Amino acid sequence: MAHEHGPGEEHEAGPRHELSHWAKRAYAMRALLIEKGVVTEEDIRQQAELTESRTPANGARLVALAWTEPEFKARLVADPKKVCAEMGIDATTLNEFVILENTDRVRHMVVCTLCSCYPRPILGRPPDWYKSFNYRKRAVNDPRGVMREFGLELPDEVEVRVHDSTADMRYLVIPARPAGTEDLSVEELEKLVTRDSMIGVMDALPAVPE
Amino acid sequence: MNGEEGFRDGEAVRVKSHFKAGHVRTPFYIKGKTGWVERCYGEFRNPESLGHGGDGLPRVRLYLVGFRQKDVWDGYDAASQDKVFVDIFEHWLEPAAQAGP
Numbered sequence: 001m002a003h004e005h006g007p008g009e010e011h012e013a014g015p016r017h018e019l020s021h022w023a024k025r026a027y028a029m030r031a032l033l034i035e036k037g038v039v040t041e042e043d044i045r046q047q048a049e050l051t052e053s054r055t056p057a058n059g060a061r062l063v064a065l066a067w068t069e070p071e072f073k074a075r076l077v078a079d080p081k082k083v084c085a086e087m088g089i090d091a092t093t094l095n096e097f098v099i100l101e102n103t104d105r106v107r108h109m110v111v112c113t114l115c116s117c118y119p120r121p122i123l124g125r126p127p128d129w130y131k132s133f134n135y136r137k138r139a140v141n142d143p144r145g146v147m148r149e150f151g152l153e154l155p156d157e158v159e160v161r162v163h164d165s166t167a168d169m170r171y172l173v174i175p176a177r178p179a180g181t182e183d184l185s186v187e188e189l190e191k192l193v194t195r196d197s198m199i200g201v202m203d204a205l206p207a208v209p210e
Numbered sequence: 211m212n213g214e215e216g217f218r219d220g221e222a223v224r225v226k227s228h229f230k231a232g233h234v235r236t237p238f239y240i241k242g243k244t245g246w247v248e249r250c251y252g253e254f255r256n257p258e259s260l261g262h263g264g265d266g267l268p269r270v271r272l273y274l275v276g277f278r279q280k281d282v283w284d285g286y287d288a289a290s291q292d293k294v295f296v297d298i299f300e301h302w303l304e305p306a307a308q309a310g311p
């Protein structure tokens with residue numbers, strides 16, 4: 001069955017669907033960039049693969065190690081990019097990288113009210129809700145309400161610190177280690193560290209009883 | 211104080227209320243608000259130049275600036291200790307009288 005291709009879309013494999021105005025514009029720009037020799041099809045493919053290959057598993061490993069090894073946590077907080085490099089996590093595209101640790105008394109939550117700044121090498125692509133106007137607006141002026149919608153009711157005495165990552169710094173939250181996880185291995189702990197807990201809107205998952 | 215030395219940790223600062231056209235990384239909601247310098251992150255290329263094809267030079271100091279939520283939003287729980295931290299470039303800050311955290 002015949003279908004319409006958007007401009008510059010000829011090399012894309014997969015099913016076609018009707019393109020929005022903005023998608024058509026993006027494909028037109030892509031076609032122009034290739035035509036003018038600014039980038040190649042191969043450059044775009046490699047970048048897309050890199051984007052897809054980065055997942056929150058990198059962040060979860062950092063958090064699980066920080067939970068289990070105080071010395072590792074101290075080094076991670078002091079120089080996160082160096083620790084990433086040692087672990088084979090490519091964080092070189094991050095300008096600067098800051099670790100925020102949740103405690104019993106202080107909770108951190110990350111947003112970018114201006115766009116969607118996010119520690120992509122560590123957490124992969126941001127979730128759609130992170131980029132939504134709703135989250136970007138309410139994370140700063142009603143953080144407790146936002147957390148409540150994620151299922152987290154915070155007592156008044158816990159201080160909430162929202163970090164608006166408006167410039168060159170990217171933030172990663174170390175959630176509190178769940179109770180009853182003393183005997184778990186690093187690999188088991190990693191499974192409890194969700195993406196959303198590293199953005200700070202939720203706790204890490206509770207330990208599953210044997 | 212602002213100047214060669216930059217702002218000190220803990221120093222009270224107010225975000226300038228200027229309107230500036232083009233690519234600006236100072237969010238609207240924090241303009242005119244008073245907080246404190248939590249720490250200086252060092253010097254970075256200026257996004258107001260980078261965003262328009264410039265080289266971002268000279269580099270400008272970037273600060274982590276803390277604000278009490280109740281000082282930022284009308285109607286935020288007045289008893290709350292909650293805070294919002296924003297990364298702000300030095301030329302958007304001016305000294306303020308109010309005490310720090």
